[in-house]
Amino acid sequence: MQYLSTRGSAPALDFEGATLTGLASDGGLYLPREWPRLSEAEIRELRGLSYADLAVRIMRPFVAGSLADDELEALCHAVYDDFGHAAVTPLAQLNETHWLLELFHGPTLAFKDVALQMLGQLFETFLARRDQRLTIVGATSGDTGSAAINAVAGRERVEIFMLHPLDRVSDVQRRQMTTVRAPNVHNIAIRGSFDDAQRHVKRMFADEAVTGTLRIGAVNSINWARLMAQVVYYFASALQFGAPDRAVAYSVPTGNFGDVFAGYVAAQMGLPIERLVVATNVNDILHRALKDGDYSAGETTATITPSMDIQVSSNFERLLFDCGGRDGAALAEQMRGFDENRSMPLTNSQREGAARLFTSARADQDDTARALQWAYRKAGQVIDPHTGVGLHAALHADGIAPGTPIVTLATAHPAKFRDAVERATGVRPALPARVGDLFGREEHFAELGGDYEATRDYVLENAAGSGR
Ligand SMILES: Cc1ncc(COP(=O)(O)O)c(C=O)c1O
Numbered sequence: 184m185q186y187l188s189t190r191g192s193a194p195a196l197d198f199e200g201a202t203l204t205g206l207a208s209d210g211g212l213y214l215p216r217e218w219p220r221l222s223e224a225e226i227r228e229l230r231g232l233s234y235a236d237l238a239v240r241i242m243r244p245f246v247a248g249s250l251a252d253d254e255l256e257a258l259c260h261a262v263y264d265d266f267g268h269a270a271v272t273p274l275a276q277l278n279e280t281h282w283l284l285e286l287f288h289g290p291t292l293a294f295k296d297v298a299l300q301m302l303g304q305l306f307e308t309f310l311a312r313r314d315q316r317l318t319i320v321g322a323t324s325g326d327t328g329s330a331a332i333n334a335v336a337g338r339e340r341v342e343i344f345m346l347h348p349l350d351r352v353s354d355v356q357r358r359q360m361t362t363v364r365a366p367n368v369h370n371i372a373i374r375g376s377f378d379d380a381q382r383h384v385k386r387m388f389a390d391e392a393v394t395g396t397l398r399i400g401a402v403n404s405i406n407w408a409r410l411m412a413q414v415v416y417y418f419a420s421a422l423q424f425g426a427p428d429r430a431v432a433y434s435v436p437t438g439n440f441g442d443v444f445a446g447y448v449a450a451q452m453g454l455p456i457e458r459l460v461v462a463t464n465v466n467d468i469l470h471r472a473l474k475d476g477d478y479s480a481g482e483t484t485a486t487i488t489p490s491m492d493i494q495v496s497s498n499f500e501r502l503l504f505d506c507g508g509r510d511g512a513a514l515a516e517q518m519r520g521f522d523e524n525r526s527m528p529l530t531n532s533q534r535e536g537a538a539r540l541f542t543s544a545r546a547d548q549d550d551t552a553r554a555l556q557w558a559y560r561k562a563g564q565v566i567d568p569h570t571g572v573g574l575h576a577a578l579h580a581d582g583i584a585p586g587t588p589i590v591t592l593a594t595a596h597p598a599k600f601r602d603a604v605e606r607a608t609g610v611r612p613a614l615p616a617r618v619g620d621l622f623g624r625e626e627h628f629a630e631l632g633g634d635y636e637a638t639r640d641y642v643l644e645n646a647a648g649s650g651r
């Protein structure tokens with residue numbers, strides 16, 4: 184499989200190249216040249232497979248040419264055979280229509296583990312093959328950071344620099360990153376928002392002072408391999424509802440548009456998805472873009488769903504590319520306009536293409552708290568606030584045919600946000616034993632100002648080196 188940049192001018196790469204490169208050299212994001220398509224009969228044959236075997240079948244066309252079947256099988260079984268829950272991503276029923284897809288059974292209690300545990304293995308495989316090292320630079324609003332650090336801590340061939348916005352992640356999220364003691368892990372808190380951190384990371388990919396010295400890679404969802412691994416749980420859940428003979432709708436709490444874009448990919452592959460509901464908090468650029476065609480970023484507001492306090496949503500570019508006729512040059516121009524004005528109108532084909540599958544909703548803090556209360560009182564489920572944003576959207580979604588199961592992606596364990604959960608429900612969720620003694624361990628992180636140069640220089644000065 185070949186991968187193309189959404190901005191049209193970076194070289195096409197195979198899966199191995201796209202995984203190690205992360206962000207394309209023209210600033211675009213990699214996407215498969217075409218969507219592999221499964222027939223209804225092929226989807227039916229997936230019923231009853233273990234999660235690991237399903238992952239092999241879904242990922243195989245995407246990795247073709249870069250991983251042999253036996254290599255892919257070994258990786259999928261290594262990651263998913265012992266994942267914290269036998270089903271890896273189990274479903275929980277709320278009522279006759281609504282379900283939760285629990286994505287938080289991995290080591291760091293958020294959906295990011297499902298893909299990042301796989302990405303850690305992919306890095307190891309490809310770097311060993313090339314006898315190379317990689318310096319990862321990443322940005323996190325809380326969950327990607329801990330999941331990525333868990334996936335690569337102590338590994339020989341990678342080191343990781345993870346930027347988080349100072350005081351804008353939960354205490355559990357921060358400690359899951361900053362208490363990890365491994366020589367290849369560097370945590371940096373920057374003054375500003377997640378968007379600032381993400382901008383610094385993307386700029387490093389285009390900065391010769393960095394790329395001329397270090398081979399840098401990405402763990403954020405700008406890395407295609409992340410999304411590929413997330414497609415699997417849409418199939419795993421829809422099959423349980425009878426796919427391909429029955430359609431399912433999903434409500435996805437959204438920030439960087441990665442998780443919900445994985446649902447879009449599943450639909451392009453032939454999975455009958457009736458609707459994808461993009462659920463945002465008050466940082467609602469995606470809701471406004473889908474509703475009015477106006478993609479314009481405001482200031483980020485801190486909320487009880489900090490992982491979704493995002494205004495510039497990386498993966499939306501992938502959707503605009505795919506829906507807008509895959510015209511890289513035109514999209515590069517459109518994105519240049521956005522970089523200059525922090526605002527851009529969508530084209531008609533982008534709007535119409537998106538409207539075929541997506542709908543959207545926005546939840547403020549009261550809506551979110553009410554959704555947490557509803558889940559607890561009506562269904563006995565204590566859910567995290569991000570999941571609450573998704574559930575609010577699911578409960579208020581229209582345009583979904585009666586009788587269609589609506590699945591809300593439960594993206595984090597409630598204990599990661601226990602203060603907000605307790606305030607809404609009166610229940611203080613306990614931290615699962617698998618995260619260990621987080622509050623008894625010492626924290627280590629560098630605190631930097633908000634300027635790009637300080638971040639870049641810190642990385643250059645502290646990198647053990649990955650060669651060029
Ligand atoms: C708990 C949680 N829910 C939802 C999201 C949103 O996911 P995405 O950025 O893939 O849209 C994130 C992070 O982005 C998250 O950490």
Ligand SMILES: N[C@@H](CCOP(=O)(O)O)C(=O)O
Pocket residue numbers: 322323324325326327328377402403404405438439441490491497
């Ligand atoms: N919510 C994320 C933000 C980064 O998103 P990513 O999916 O692009 O890595 C986080 O928790 O860090």
